[in-house]
Amino acid sequence: MEIICRNLSFSYAGSDGPIFSGLDLSISGAGFFSFFGFSGSGKSTLARLIAGLLTPESGQIIKHDLSRGLFSYNTERLPGWLPVGEHLKRVTADGREEMLKRLLSEFGLTSLTGHKFLKLSMGQKNRVNLVRYLVQDFDLLILDEVLANVDEPSRNSILSFIKKNFPEKSFIYISHNVSEVAVFSKEVFVLPQEGTGALSDLVSLSGLDLDHPKKAERGRVQEKMLEILQASSESKKHLKQ
Template structure:
């Protein structure tokens, strides 16, 4: 069996003054190339776990191992896509996508070439010179995904990236994200609050409850997935039961 690319070892996160722990003893293994979705009610700890994986939060105890090494702060090889694209408003799409590359000290020519490559990958070549205020919400999220991919991560972390978008745009971005995943073989860990979204995208769904992993649900369906197929509807019913107990 393939060695894990990411391991969460007994993660606990407690905040000063809060009653109880936000995360209580989470253990997870993610293998290279997997697409994993975290689901669960608000306040169940899934976002906190994702932030600890990305090095944006420090565990109170336990650790996150990326390729066998502890994650201590923001780590090359892991990139995050947030609910809002968090683009710098005074920069063009191209310059936003290239921002992290420039901070790494890459030559300007390489920064531009890599930025243009990933802008093309997310379907935004005509918007490369526009600023964020000139873009729709869906276009801003595409730019945010391109910026994360430009760092060429082995693991892409996505925190409800489509939650503020309309259903049609969300569907288009689902298809685009799957194409990127299949093309790059990047490991993806995504938070979702939608049952169908998780089932359409994931190889495996992790259900959180009260700061713990409640259930892991494999999704052994071929792609593209038919939401009206009996197997999909059976998994939908099963997942709904787990989330709304």
């Protein structure tokens, strides 16, 4: 799987200026890629452009060996008239029923399958939504802050499960959490802060690419986190003023 963005420019109608101007980006192979940046830096916009939910004003997004990419975000809701278990059964791709059972168990949702979506907590809603994407056929899954309301230990075990069980798939993970981005990602694309101009280039850093935070040396994680945070503040130089 390969995604190449060339000379990408985009602005929202009625906004002061473009968010991206001549942006280049390349993602290739399976694994966990992250977009890191502060609120309003354009992470979701970039992900939506890659997913085809937004159209760039100019430039190209070339996709190779990508038959199916999916985009998921944290405020998604399930239809309210069905219990979540029934909905999940109905939308599970053929042959993935066993994976559904495992995911429900690993994500701590087995006891909630008889509940309606409205009655779940925010964190449970996030987990149920993620499960239904993971039981689809996909090559690339974009996760736009899909675990925003989940507590940190659960987030770590979920990301750990995904990394162990979907090694042949590609993920673009969008998060504000620098430590999980540092630990789990194969490559981190850092976006600068909001309101500093049109972004022309991203800072690309290698991540630790581990499948659990416990496997990381504390010093290495802190070093990587610092590197990402520094790149985030230094990345102003990649802006076209």
